Amino acid sequence: MSAIRRAALALVLAGLAAAGVRFRRGGPVPLQQGGWRELSRPELK
Amino acid sequence: MRAVVVGAGAVGVRAARHLLFLGDVEALVVIDPRARRLEAVVESLGPPATAGTNAAGAFDGADVVVLCAPTGHQEAAESALERGASVVSVADDVATVRSLLSLDPEARERGRHVVVGAGFAPGLSCLLAAHAARSFEAVEEIHVAKVGTGGPACAQQHHRAVRGPAVESRGGVWQQRRGGSGRALIWFPDPICGVDCYRAALADPVLLALAFPGAERVSARVGASRRDRLTARLPMMRRPHPEGALGAIRVEVRGRQGVVHHDRVLGAVDRPAAAAGAVAAVAARWAVDGRLVRPGAAGLATLAEPGPFLAALAERGVKAAVFEGAGATSSTPVVTISEE
Numbered sequence: 001m002s003a004i005r006r007a008a009l010a011l012v013l014a015g016l017a018a019a020g021v022r023f024r025r026g027g028p029v030p031l032q033q034g035g036w037r038e039l040s041r042p043e044l045k
Numbered sequence: 046m047r048a049v050v051v052g053a054g055a056v057g058v059r060a061a062r063h064l065l066f067l068g069d070v071e072a073l074v075v076i077d078p079r080a081r082r083l084e085a086v087v088e089s090l091g092p093p094a095t096a097g098t099n100a101a102g103a104f105d106g107a108d109v110v111v112l113c114a115p116t117g118h119q120e121a122a123e124s125a126l127e128r129g130a131s132v133v134s135v136a137d138d139v140a141t142v143r144s145l146l147s148l149d150p151e152a153r154e155r156g157r158h159v160v161v162g163a164g165f166a167p168g169l170s171c172l173l174a175a176h177a178a179r180s181f182e183a184v185e186e187i188h189v190a191k192v193g194t195g196g197p198a199c200a201q202q203h204h205r206a207v208r209g210p211a212v213e214s215r216g217g218v219w220q221q222r223r224g225g226s227g228r229a230l231i232w233f234p235d236p237i238c239g240v241d242c243y244r245a246a247l248a249d250p251v252l253l254a255l256a257f258p259g260a261e262r263v264s265a266r267v268g269a270s271r272r273d274r275l276t277a278r279l280p281m282m283r284r285p286h287p288e289g290a291l292g293a294i295r296v297e298v299r300g301r302q303g304v305v306h307h308d309r310v311l312g313a314v315d316r317p318a319a320a321a322g323a324v325a326a327v328a329a330r331w332a333v334d335g336r337l338v339r340p341g342a343a344g345l346a347t348l349a350e351p352g353p354f355l356a357a358l359a360e361r362g363v364k365a366a367v368f369e370g371a372g373a374t375s376s377t378p379v380v381t382i383s384e385e
Contacts, residue, residue, distance in 0.1 A: 033370055034368060034369060034370025035368070035369070035370050036234040036235060036312060036366045036367070036368050036369075037366060037367060037369065038364050038365070038366050039311070039355070039359075039364070039365045039366060039367055041356060041359070043352075043367075044176075044352045044353070044355045044356040044359065044365075045352050045353070045356075
């Protein structure tokens, strides 16, 4: 019984650790200013 | 032009096809140890492409040798130089790039070119840096970031690169940093957008520091996932993919114009193997046509006029982009999250 409890505890702790790693950040924040545009031919002289 | 392409992988096939499109190719010999793959590639390319078996023999009479195989670049380059051919190498690991650069005296003596790192990054990254540098009187910093891989050899190199050590130039002194450290959120051109990038064993700083000896800092980072970083020190867990998805490069050059310090950010999005093939083919064409700046062994930032080269690449579908808009010149669109 004690082994089962220990295993369950280990699983819960592992799940919490994984969730912490997974949700630590919300992901990239989009750029607030500016943007990309293709270089035109005159710019490549 | 008589050309030899060594390696019929994701990059080699593209390089051979672009060479044929660029025209004026009398003979194109493709070499690869995989007989069935080689036969299929030569058949798809059509004349004047032929299959070669013996690399050393195939180099006889060649004007240029394009090295796209995963290994053996230095030996092949030495052999090609001995036979009077110029060399274009898509090698992207630090040791190979340094060994190819050591061929500079011999290449100069023979009046031939050894274009080192003529792929996606290094290669296209060096051209973008050189083009951005033209906006400045003095270049102070260059920071390259790339995401994505080409064929299986490129994926394996990415795996090794994340393991490190990363090389960075600071004030002309080479520093080694731990691979997988220095996380920075880098914003690439659409549709790649924001990717976490890390220090890695990348060859771009080696070539760019040579081209811009006055630059105070030259660094490179690569996009990597948590799994990439976690497994970098282990053998690859599964076979690398035949070819990766869309990749991107972002090059930030900081410098001085008069008394004003500002930066310029250029980038490109493409399949890395496709872009690398185009860069290698145009470099080979330019080497034969005498359009490179000087003989010797160096990267494209040293050997090529970046504007016309990027224009030639644009004709082959590889297009460069510039980041601009509010905040683009005074601050950078990079958000550094942590310095590990």
